[in-house]
Amino acid sequence: MNIPTGTQFLVFTDLDGSLLDHHSYSYLDALPQLQRLQHLGIPVIPATSKTRPEIERLRAELGNTHPFIVENGAAVLIPVGYFDSQPVATVEREGYWIREFSAPREKWLGILEELSSEFPGEYDYFFRVGTAGVVRMTNLPEARALEANQREYSEPVQWLGDGTRKAEFISRLQSRGAVVLQGGRFLGVSGDCDKGRALAWLRQVYQQSKPGTLCHDLAIGDSGNDYAMLEAAETALLVRSPVHEFPALQRADGVIFSTDYGPAGWAEGVACWLQSYQLHN
Incomplete structure (x- = not known):
């Protein structure tokens, strides 16, 4: 099934312990669902503690051309030209429109x-x-x-x-x-920043780029630094960790808990989310 007209889907994902295995940093178990999301035209937006060079390498491996959130929400980087116009409050630098939320x-x-x-x-x-x-x-x-x-x-x-x-x-x-x-x-x-604030800002940019479009977003994470993002999105996917408990959320509705760990749990939860919108094979 294709994406319904007038509707946009976004996936914001943590990397270490979620898309990437906690021990091996492998994403192989998530690859089928990553390919499914790409086929559906659903952006996968890394939101991570990782640096720009780390994310750029992973994006190149995956063929991912979408925006990304670095260093726990400290900045959002959008490839120049990704949207029709440069978002307000961004600076253009090194091929990106950058919205900075933290001091250096x-x-x-x-x-x-x-x-x-x-x-x-x-x-x-x-x-x-x-x-x-x-x-x-x-x-x-x-x-x-x-x-x-x-x-x-x-x-x-x-x-x-x-x-x-x-x-x-x-x-x-x-x-x-x-x-x-x-x-x-x-x-x-x-600084005074988190993944949730960065997610909300970028989601608004997507919505402003297509006025009147209904946006459904999924945030995926496994630990405390994902808390704000998991609370901010319409749906939260908590990925089971081999080394700590699920982060405790205030919300009760719109939450998916994986039974598998790491990227296998990531794929399990994404499949469940897509199924809930009848976006399945």
């Missing part, structure tokens, strides 16, 4: 350096450990670890201390203006 990475690095004397040996972060350290933290190959460290708006932090001190650390960061999000592996430190 340098601000957060300065705060983390200042706090190191208060919390000695209790945390590490990508910039300080360098590429070799990111390899150890993530098990990524060196080239991909280099991409992961090319951050523009945020900083991943690995907490090494106990839970009480972690709460104190987060409080100190927040008092300095940072927003701290718990991801599958790391604390994400950035």
Whole structure:
């Protein structure tokens, strides 16, 4: 079945632990549903803690030409010309229309350096450990670890201390203006931004590009840094994780829970969502 006239569907997806396997970073189990979405003309929009180079490589592998959300909602990048006109509040840079929601990475690095004397040996972060350290933290190959460290708006932090001190650390960061999000592996430190705000802004741009069109959106995630996005979308798909519980949502309606893990759960949930609109083979 084809998309009904006057209706648009959007898929906003987390990557690590959702589209990508938590351990191997593979998306093979999700590939059939990715191809199905492409056949239907439904944009798949990465919304992730990952950097621009990381997402660009994955988009190239998948043949994905759609916008994407970087560094936990710090910015939305839209390929120039994707819409008929440049969206309001964006800047054009390096082939993208960019809507920025966060201050640059340098601000957060300065705060983390200042706090190191208060919390000695209790945390590490990508910039300080360098590429070799990111390899150890993530098990990524060196080239991909280099991409992961090319951050523009945020900083991943690995907490090494106990839970009480972690709460104190987060409080100190927040008092300095940072927003701290718990991801599958790391604390994400950035400005006053989140995936939900970025999703809502980009969804509005899609709607404004086709006035009068009914928009149905699905947000897919597995961890705490997906919370705002999962709350913001019409439908939320929570992907089962092998290492932590489902994130706790306020909403009860319009929620799909996968039974499979990672990309297999991603495919399971997407199939369920498409079925609910009778968009199936």
